[in-house]
Amino acid sequence: MAVPILKQGPFLIASIQSALTDTDVLQLRDDVMAQVTRHRSRGIIVDVTSLDVMDSFVSRSLRGIAQMTRLRGATTVIVGIQPEVAFAMVQLGMSFEDVLTALDLEEGLALLQARKEPGESGG
Amino acid sequence: MVGEAPERIAIESDADVVTARQRARALAVGLDMPSTDQTLLATAISEVARNITAYAVRGEVLLELVRDGDGRRGIRVVARDEGPGIADLERALTDGYTTGGGLGLGLPGARRLVDDFNIETAPGVGTTVTLVKWTR
Numbered sequence: 157m158a159v160p161i162l163k164q165g166p167f168l169i170a171s172i173q174s175a176l177t178d179t180d181v182l183q184l185r186d187d188v189m190a191q192v193t194r195h196r197s198r199g200i201i202v203d204v205t206s207l208d209v210m211d212s213f214v215s216r217s218l219r220g221i222a223q224m225t226r227l228r229g230a231t232t233v234i235v236g237i238q239p240e241v242a243f244a245m246v247q248l249g250m251s252f253e254d255v256l257t258a259l260d261l262e263e264g265l266a267l268l269q270a271r272k273e274p275g276e277s278g279g
Numbered sequence: 280m281v282g283e284a285p286e287r288i289a290i291e292s293d294a295d296v297v298t299a300r301q302r303a304r305a306l307a308v309g310l311d312m313p314s315t316d317q318t319l320l321a322t323a324i325s326e327v328a329r330n331i332t333a334y335a336v337r338g339e340v341l342l343e344l345v346r347d348g349d350g351r352r353g354i355r356v357v358a359r360d361e362g363p364g365i366a367d368l369e370r371a372l373t374d375g376y377t378t379g380g381g382l383g384l385g386l387p388g389a390r391r392l393v394d395d396f397n398i399e400t401a402p403g404v405g406t407t408v409t410l411v412k413w414t415r
Binding site: 175176177178179208209210211212213216238239240241243244247248249250 | 292293294296297300301304314315317318319321322325326329374381382384385387388389391392
């Protein structure tokens, strides 16, 4: 099932609705990259609140999205990782150390806003 | 042993991987397994079932309710295929080792997520991974 991606100002919000197959995850990656280019987005939020499992493939793919969008000058924040999922990820060995995360959508947007403003004021 | 026939899920596509872990979670819910343990089990199944689609193309996952000598209940997962087998099992169980372009966390990670973990493999014959998650 395709993940809807909404444009909100300079940001994109990809809101995962249900369990993702590997094919869905790769489609999400391609869609995010296409939309970042089309809208010249500065930030991307991937909301994983509804995911009850984040295995090594999903984790690696989300990290890949974060790295690829960074190379395009945009910042990706993963929001909504459930407590049990976080526990399983750490056991699995996926620490996400190099990926920005936030508690929920609201916190994620605040994080993106905070990162955007210093650059715009000219430092 | 509970004595019910194991539930069999054919693994031929990435959608079957999702089905296998969702069925296991449903069984875990039936045992009143804590939700953290449900998630650990579902994640471990995702890893071993993906190994089937990634390396062996097709195989199966069997889910079975089990009981040990103390009456403790659990879920046994058998993921098996008749694929190429694993040439170097010790390395395959080491974090970061992969022949498939992934992160090399699948097998060693799955082992950390469950209570019992066993793997039998032979090159050219196939691989059988058995996992058990016990209720606490």
